[in-house]
Amino acid sequence: MLDAVIIILREVLEAALIISLLLASSFTRDINRAWVFLALFFGASGALAYAYFMADISDSFDGVGQEVFNGCLLLSIIFFLALHNVGVSGQFDHSNKKLLLFLTYISFLGAVGVAIVHEGAEIFVYIYGHSSSVETLQPILLGGSLGFGIGLSIGALFYYALVNISKRFRMPAVCCIILIVAAGAASQSALFLIQADLLPSQLPLWNSSEVIPEQSVVGQLLYALFSYEATPTPLQAMFYVGALLVMASAMTVAAVISQKHVIDSEQRNIPL
Amino acid sequence: MKLRYFPFLFVLTAQNVLAARPVFEIEIKEHLFYPAELVIPSGQKVKLIVYNRDNTPEEFESYELNREKVIVGNRKAVIFIGPLAPGVYPFFGEFHPKTAQGKVIVQ
Numbered sequence: 460m461l462d463a464v465i466i467i468l469r470e471v472l473e474a475a476l477i478i479s480l481l482l483a484s485s486f487t488r489d490i491n492r493a494w495v496f497l498a499l500f501f502g503a504s505g506a507l508a509y510a511y512f513m514a515d516i517s518d519s520f521d522g523v524g525q526e527v528f529n530g531c532l533l534l535s536i537i538f539f540l541a542l543h544n545v546g547v548s549g550q551f552d553h554s555n556k557k558l559l560l561f562l563t564y565i566s567f568l569g570a571v572g573v574a575i576v577h578e579g580a581e582i583f584v585y586i587y588g589h590s591s592s593v594e595t596l597q598p599i600l601l602g603g604s605l606g607f608g609i610g611l612s613i614g615a616l617f618y619y620a621l622v623n624i625s626k627r628f629r630m631p632a633v634c635c636i637i638l639i640v641a642a643g644a645a646s647q648s649a650l651f652l653i654q655a656d657l658l659p660s661q662l663p664l665w666n667s668s669e670v671i672p673e674q675s676v677v678g679q680l681l682y683a684l685f686s687y688e689a690t691p692t693p694l695q696a697m698f699y700v701g702a703l704l705v706m707a708s709a710m711t712v713a714a715v716i717s718q719k720h721v722i723d724s725e726q727r728n729i730p731l
Numbered sequence: 732m733k734l735r736y737f738p739f740l741f742v743l744t745a746q747n748v749l750a751a752r753p754v755f756e757i758e759i760k761e762h763l764f765y766p767a768e769l770v771i772p773s774g775q776k777v778k779l780i781v782y783n784r785d786n787t788p789e790e791f792e793s794y795e796l797n798r799e800k801v802i803v804g805n806r807k808a809v810i811f812i813g814p815l816a817p818g819v820y821p822f823f824g825e826f827h828p829k830t831a832q833g834k835v836i837v838q
Contacts, residue, residue, distance in 0.1 A: 462828055513788075514803040522809030525800060581790070584801055585826055588787040654798055656752070656811040660776050673794040690797060 463602025466585060468610050470578040472683040474502075475614030477536070477574045480637055481567050483621035484543065487629050490563065498568045502575025509576055510583035523655035530655075532577045533648040539569035540641040541706050544634050549713035636684075638706055643685030645702035646695040653694065663690035752778040752811065757833070759802070760784045762824060764833035773837045776813045783807065789831065793822035796835065813837075 478495065485492045509516070509528075517525040543566035546559065582603070589599045624632050652658040668689040671678050681687035688695065755777055758765045762785065771777050781791050783802040791810060792799040802808040815837045824831025 466825060513801060514806050517801070517803065517806065517808060522807070525808075581801060584788050584803070585790075588789075588804070588826055591787070650797060654800070654811055655809075656776065656778070660811065660814060662814055662816060668794075688797060689794070 460598035460602035463585075463599045464606040464609070467582055467603040467606030469606075469679060469683070470582050471607050471610030472613060472680075474571075474574045474578045475610050476617060476684055477540075477640065478571050479614045479618040479621065480633055480640065481543070481571060482618055484547070484630070484633050484637075485567060486622055487626070487633070488547075488563075490560070490567075494564055494567050495571065498571035499575065501568065501572045503579055505572065505576035506579025506583055509580035510587065513580065513584055520655075523657070526651040526655035527657075529577065530648045530651045532573050533644045533651070535573045536570055536577070537641045537644050537648075537702060539566045539573065540637050540644075541709060542566040543570065544637055544641075544706060544710050545713045547630055547634055548710035549717040634710070638703060639685045641706055642699045642702040643687075646688070646691065646699040647686040649695045649698040650688075653692065658694060661692045661694060664693050664696055666690050752776055754778045754780060756780045756782065758782045758784055759789050759824065759831065762789070762827040762830045764822075764824070764831055767833040768836055769833065770836045770838060771813065771815075773817045774814045776811055779810045779812055781808045781810060788826065790825040791822065792825040793820060793835075795820040796822060798822070799825070 478498075482492055482495060485494070513525070515524075516528050520527050542562060546563050546566060586596075586599055586603060589595045621629070621633060649658060653660050666689060671681065671687070671689065673679070673682060673687070673689045678687060678689070691699075753772070753775070755769055755771060757769060757779065759781065769779075781800075781802055783789055783804055783806055786804040788801060788803045790799060790801045791808065796812050796815075798810055798812060800808050800810055812835065815835075817837050820835040820837065822833055822835060
């Protein structure tokens with residue numbers, strides 16, 4: 460039963476941290492947090508579908524379909540997180556309120572929904588794999604519920620830690636953490652493509668398993684938050700830094716453009 | 732672009748396709764890996780085919796190898812590992828971690 464606790468906990472934690480971040484963002488921007496229920500529903504449905512078709516998806520692309528699909532899921536998460544951060548940096552609150560709100564909801568629903576599809580599929584496959592008899596299923600469901608509860612609690616802790624940051628620093632802090640999460644997702648997608656031999660593989664840059672082993676509690680927490688790897692390859696590091704630079708640039712461009720828009724309107728005395 | 736550069740570019744981009752990866756096989760039976768210890772050469776990428784002979788799914792996972800893949804029952808999975816420095820790299824079946832354990836020995 461203990462194995463089930465840890466397995467379910469690991470998957471739930473990865474999704475819970477993204478959900479907590481975006482809920483904190485929603486709360487700070489006075490946007491109704493009810494979107495999370497819709498995202499949970501879509502995510503769970505998608506996860507069920509992915510689990511159901513897992514065998515065929517895995518066999519596609521010469522046997523590396525699972526890596527390709529996971530890579531696409533991660534790229535989608537990065538896109539939605541980038542959309543969120545650009546929406547915040549752009550401070551486009553003044554013009555086109557409805558469009559901004561729509562895009563904001565898209566970024567919330569997209570990031571959370573896809574994250575749940577990615578993690579939830581593995582949970583469903585695991586539970587289904589033990590569902591042949593009640594003797595095997597019961598400890599799995601018990602342990603799984605425990606793990607689910609622990610993951611939720613950690614997510615809640617993270618949410619309350621975030622919303623307790625003073626309002627002035629809250630959105631910058633949330634956006635910075637989202638930036639790091641997106642970079643982690645980018646390096647993880649590189650890892651999947653390396654595993655599928657669609658990207659070249661190299662000897663690792665460093666080995667930090669003496670300092671923070673991946674199997675330790677800290678290592679697992681760091682992995683859940685931003686894909687901490689004890690032995691990353693140069694290519695993974697490049698994806699990580701690349702994602703950071705691209706997202707930071709997009710955020711800067713959005714901020715500059717929206718600032719110019721505000722200044723232009725003020726100079727021409729046009730109400731925004 | 733001058734025409735004579737094209738063969739060079741083709742070879743550069745076709746690296747992965749032209750290089751033949753050595754193939755190794757592992758079977759999962761009754762939540763155990765056969766062979767539990769696999770010896771592979773160091774410094775090159777190898778293709779690992781894991782056959783899941785059980786009816787239930789398993790997840791091939793390894794922290795040291797940085798690999799994880801779900802293998803549905805009665806199916807196989809293709810996983811590429813390496814290049815690796817000589818040493819011992821344990822792996823396990825995440826869905827049945829107590830029994831499904833093995834290691835890759837790189838020489």
